[in-house]
Amino acid sequence: xxxxxxxxxxxxxxxxxxxxxxxxxxxxxxxxxxxxxxxxxxxxxxxxxxxxxxxxxxxxxxxxxxxxxxxxxxxx
Amino acid sequence: xxxxxxxxxxxxxxxxxxxxxxxxxxxxxxxxxxxxxxxxxxxxxxxxxxxxxxxxxxxxxxxxxxxxxxxxxxxxxxxxxxxxxxxxxxxxxxxxxxxxxxxxxxxxxxxxxxxxxxxxxxxxxxxxxxxxxxxxxxxxxxxx
Numbered sequence: 001x002x003x004x005x006x007x008x009x010x011x012x013x014x015x016x017x018x019x020x021x022x023x024x025x026x027x028x029x030x031x032x033x034x035x036x037x038x039x040x041x042x043x044x045x046x047x048x049x050x051x052x053x054x055x056x057x058x059x060x061x062x063x064x065x066x067x068x069x070x071x072x073x074x075x076x
Numbered sequence: 077x078x079x080x081x082x083x084x085x086x087x088x089x090x091x092x093x094x095x096x097x098x099x100x101x102x103x104x105x106x107x108x109x110x111x112x113x114x115x116x117x118x119x120x121x122x123x124x125x126x127x128x129x130x131x132x133x134x135x136x137x138x139x140x141x142x143x144x145x146x147x148x149x150x151x152x153x154x155x156x157x158x159x160x161x162x163x164x165x166x167x168x169x170x171x172x173x174x175x176x177x178x179x180x181x182x183x184x185x186x187x188x189x190x191x192x193x194x195x196x197x198x199x200x201x202x203x204x205x206x207x208x209x210x211x212x213x214x215x216x217x218x219x220x
Binding site: 038039041043047048050051052053054055056057058059060061062064065067068069070071072073075 | 108126144165169170
Protein backbone atom coordinates (compact mmCIF):
# COMPACT_ATOMS: atom_id res chain seq x y z
CA UNK A 1 0.00 0.00 0.00
CA UNK A 2 1.21 3.47 -0.86
CA UNK A 3 1.33 5.76 2.15
CA UNK A 4 1.43 9.51 1.59
CA UNK A 5 1.74 12.33 4.10
CA UNK A 6 -0.72 15.20 3.62
CA UNK A 7 -1.64 18.32 5.58
CA UNK A 8 -5.09 19.80 6.05
CA UNK A 9 -6.20 21.35 2.78
CA UNK A 10 -3.90 19.18 0.69
CA UNK A 11 -5.22 16.62 -1.76
CA UNK A 12 -4.39 13.58 -3.81
CA UNK A 13 -5.51 12.98 -7.38
CA UNK A 14 -6.21 9.48 -8.66
CA UNK A 15 -6.37 8.56 -12.29
CA UNK A 16 -6.87 12.16 -13.48
CA UNK A 17 -10.49 12.19 -12.33
CA UNK A 18 -10.74 11.54 -8.59
CA UNK A 19 -9.64 14.04 -5.99
CA UNK A 20 -9.29 13.17 -2.32
CA UNK A 21 -8.92 16.13 -0.03
CA UNK A 22 -7.94 16.13 3.64
CA UNK A 23 -10.57 18.59 4.79
CA UNK A 24 -9.91 18.75 8.53
CA UNK A 25 -8.34 16.79 11.36
CA UNK A 26 -9.66 16.64 14.90
CA UNK A 27 -7.89 14.19 17.19
CA UNK A 28 -8.25 10.75 15.60
CA UNK A 29 -10.99 11.90 13.22
CA UNK A 30 -10.18 12.97 9.71
CA UNK A 31 -12.71 14.61 7.43
CA UNK A 32 -12.13 13.68 3.84
CA UNK A 33 -13.63 15.28 0.76
CA UNK A 34 -13.92 13.24 -2.39
CA UNK A 35 -14.63 14.55 -5.85
CA UNK A 36 -15.23 11.81 -8.39
CA UNK A 37 -17.16 11.15 -11.60
CA UNK A 38 -20.76 10.04 -11.04
CA UNK A 39 -20.13 6.45 -12.07
CA UNK A 40 -17.64 5.94 -9.25
CA UNK A 41 -19.14 4.27 -6.19
CA UNK A 42 -17.89 5.59 -2.89
CA UNK A 43 -18.60 3.60 0.27
CA UNK A 44 -17.30 3.36 3.78
CA UNK A 45 -15.35 0.13 3.81
CA UNK A 46 -17.24 -1.32 6.77
CA UNK A 47 -20.56 -0.90 4.90
CA UNK A 48 -19.11 -2.58 1.84
CA UNK A 49 -17.80 -5.47 3.96
CA UNK A 50 -21.08 -5.82 5.84
CA UNK A 51 -23.08 -6.14 2.62
CA UNK A 52 -20.62 -8.63 1.19
CA UNK A 53 -20.75 -10.73 4.34
CA UNK A 54 -24.53 -10.46 4.46
CA UNK A 55 -24.81 -11.59 0.83
CA UNK A 56 -22.62 -14.60 1.47
CA UNK A 57 -24.69 -15.60 4.46
CA UNK A 58 -27.90 -15.18 2.48
CA UNK A 59 -27.24 -18.03 0.05
CA UNK A 60 -29.89 -20.61 0.68
CA UNK A 61 -31.53 -23.64 -0.88
CA UNK A 62 -34.93 -23.59 -2.52
CA UNK A 63 -36.09 -26.14 0.04
CA UNK A 64 -35.52 -23.50 2.73
CA UNK A 65 -37.91 -21.19 0.88
CA UNK A 66 -40.72 -23.71 1.31
CA UNK A 67 -39.93 -24.09 5.01
CA UNK A 68 -39.84 -20.32 5.46
CA UNK A 69 -43.20 -19.93 3.72
CA UNK A 70 -44.70 -22.52 6.03
CA UNK A 71 -43.49 -20.56 9.04
CA UNK A 72 -44.70 -17.24 7.60
CA UNK A 73 -48.16 -18.70 7.06
CA UNK A 74 -48.40 -20.06 10.60
CA UNK A 75 -47.43 -16.71 12.07
CA UNK A 76 -49.46 -14.39 9.86
CA UNK B 77 -46.59 -9.29 -6.68
CA UNK B 78 -43.44 -10.88 -8.06
CA UNK B 79 -45.31 -12.91 -10.67
CA UNK B 80 -44.11 -10.49 -13.34
CA UNK B 81 -40.53 -11.66 -12.78
CA UNK B 82 -41.33 -15.36 -12.91
CA UNK B 83 -39.00 -17.40 -15.14
CA UNK B 84 -37.01 -14.37 -16.19
CA UNK B 85 -33.24 -14.34 -16.31
CA UNK B 86 -31.96 -11.16 -14.67
CA UNK B 87 -28.47 -9.87 -15.31
CA UNK B 88 -26.76 -8.30 -12.33
CA UNK B 89 -23.39 -7.70 -14.02
CA UNK B 90 -21.39 -8.78 -10.98
CA UNK B 91 -23.03 -6.21 -8.71
CA UNK B 92 -23.83 -8.71 -5.94
CA UNK B 93 -20.94 -8.14 -3.56
CA UNK B 94 -19.16 -11.37 -2.77
CA UNK B 95 -20.43 -12.83 -6.05
CA UNK B 96 -18.72 -10.39 -8.36
CA UNK B 97 -18.05 -13.00 -11.03
CA UNK B 98 -21.73 -13.91 -11.44
CA UNK B 99 -24.09 -12.21 -13.86
CA UNK B 100 -27.22 -14.16 -14.77
CA UNK B 101 -29.80 -15.33 -12.24
CA UNK B 102 -33.09 -17.10 -12.86
CA UNK B 103 -36.05 -15.84 -10.82
CA UNK B 104 -38.93 -18.07 -9.80
CA UNK B 105 -41.86 -16.87 -7.78
CA UNK B 106 -42.85 -18.82 -4.69
CA UNK B 107 -46.03 -20.73 -5.55
CA UNK B 108 -47.91 -20.12 -2.33
CA UNK B 109 -46.81 -16.59 -1.48
CA UNK B 110 -46.42 -13.83 -4.09
CA UNK B 111 -44.18 -11.78 -1.77
CA UNK B 112 -41.35 -14.28 -2.06
CA UNK B 113 -39.21 -15.78 -4.77
CA UNK B 114 -36.00 -17.58 -5.43
CA UNK B 115 -33.07 -16.26 -7.41
CA UNK B 116 -30.51 -18.77 -8.57
CA UNK B 117 -27.31 -18.42 -10.51
CA UNK B 118 -27.39 -20.11 -13.89
CA UNK B 119 -23.60 -19.90 -14.00
CA UNK B 120 -22.64 -21.46 -10.69
CA UNK B 121 -24.52 -24.38 -9.29
CA UNK B 122 -25.55 -24.12 -5.66
CA UNK B 123 -25.66 -20.31 -5.51
CA UNK B 124 -29.19 -19.15 -4.85
CA UNK B 125 -31.02 -16.66 -2.69
CA UNK B 126 -34.43 -16.38 -1.16
CA UNK B 127 -35.76 -12.93 -1.99
CA UNK B 128 -38.74 -10.93 -0.83
CA UNK B 129 -40.66 -7.84 -1.91
CA UNK B 130 -39.54 -5.50 0.90
CA UNK B 131 -42.40 -2.97 0.80
CA UNK B 132 -44.84 -5.57 2.05
CA UNK B 133 -42.81 -6.26 5.19
CA UNK B 134 -41.53 -2.73 5.81
CA UNK B 135 -44.31 -0.32 4.80
CA UNK B 136 -42.16 2.68 5.80
CA UNK B 137 -39.34 1.60 3.50
CA UNK B 138 -38.52 4.00 0.70
CA UNK B 139 -35.51 5.21 -1.19
CA UNK B 140 -34.55 7.18 -4.23
CA UNK B 141 -32.69 5.42 -7.03
CA UNK B 142 -29.61 7.44 -7.89
CA UNK B 143 -29.43 8.95 -11.35
CA UNK B 144 -26.34 7.01 -12.30
CA UNK B 145 -28.07 3.71 -11.43
CA UNK B 146 -31.07 4.77 -13.51
CA UNK B 147 -28.73 5.47 -16.40
CA UNK B 148 -26.90 2.18 -16.04
CA UNK B 149 -30.12 0.19 -15.97
CA UNK B 150 -31.79 2.50 -18.50
CA UNK B 151 -34.73 3.09 -16.19
CA UNK B 152 -37.23 5.58 -17.57
CA UNK B 153 -40.03 5.41 -14.98
CA UNK B 154 -41.17 3.84 -11.70
CA UNK B 155 -43.51 1.36 -13.36
CA UNK B 156 -40.51 -0.37 -14.92
CA UNK B 157 -38.81 -1.20 -11.65
CA UNK B 158 -39.10 -4.07 -9.19
CA UNK B 159 -37.17 -4.06 -5.92
CA UNK B 160 -36.14 -7.22 -4.08
CA UNK B 161 -34.39 -7.83 -0.79
CA UNK B 162 -32.16 -10.78 -0.02
CA UNK B 163 -33.51 -12.88 2.82
CA UNK B 164 -31.30 -14.65 5.29
CA UNK B 165 -32.99 -17.67 6.82
CA UNK B 166 -32.20 -18.33 10.42
CA UNK B 167 -32.98 -21.10 12.85
CA UNK B 168 -35.66 -20.85 14.06
CA UNK B 169 -37.16 -19.59 10.80
CA UNK B 170 -39.17 -16.94 12.62
CA UNK B 171 -35.84 -15.11 13.13
CA UNK B 172 -35.20 -14.76 9.39
CA UNK B 173 -34.07 -11.34 8.23
CA UNK B 174 -34.02 -9.20 5.10
CA UNK B 175 -31.26 -6.93 3.92
CA UNK B 176 -32.87 -3.59 3.13
CA UNK B 177 -29.61 -1.65 3.06
CA UNK B 178 -28.58 -3.30 -0.19
CA UNK B 179 -31.70 -3.94 -2.30
CA UNK B 180 -31.74 -5.43 -5.78
CA UNK B 181 -33.19 -2.99 -8.31
CA UNK B 182 -34.48 -4.58 -11.51
CA UNK B 183 -35.58 -2.93 -14.73
CA UNK B 184 -38.47 -5.01 -16.06
CA UNK B 185 -38.12 -3.71 -19.58
CA UNK B 186 -34.63 -5.14 -20.13
CA UNK B 187 -34.16 -7.62 -17.23
CA UNK B 188 -31.12 -5.76 -15.98
CA UNK B 189 -30.55 -5.56 -12.26
CA UNK B 190 -28.10 -4.10 -9.77
CA UNK B 191 -27.53 -4.50 -6.09
CA UNK B 192 -27.25 -0.98 -4.76
CA UNK B 193 -26.14 0.14 -1.32
CA UNK B 194 -28.22 2.86 0.25
CA UNK B 195 -26.09 5.59 1.75
CA UNK B 196 -28.27 6.16 4.79
CA UNK B 197 -27.38 2.66 5.92
CA UNK B 198 -28.20 3.05 9.61
CA UNK B 199 -31.85 3.77 8.94
CA UNK B 200 -32.27 0.60 6.93
CA UNK B 201 -30.19 -2.34 8.16
CA UNK B 202 -28.85 -5.55 6.65
CA UNK B 203 -30.68 -7.71 9.20
CA UNK B 204 -34.28 -6.60 9.56
CA UNK B 205 -36.60 -9.28 10.90
CA UNK B 206 -39.33 -10.28 8.47
CA UNK B 207 -41.75 -11.39 11.13
CA UNK B 208 -42.81 -8.99 13.80
CA UNK B 209 -44.21 -11.28 16.43
CA UNK B 210 -46.16 -10.01 19.42
CA UNK B 211 -43.85 -8.43 21.97
CA UNK B 212 -43.41 -10.53 25.11
CA UNK B 213 -44.40 -7.62 27.38
CA UNK B 214 -45.30 -3.92 27.32
CA UNK B 215 -44.93 -1.74 24.19
CA UNK B 216 -48.13 -3.03 22.53
CA UNK B 217 -46.78 -4.08 19.17
CA UNK B 218 -48.81 -4.50 16.01
CA UNK B 219 -51.95 -6.58 16.32
CA UNK B 220 -52.31 -8.41 13.07
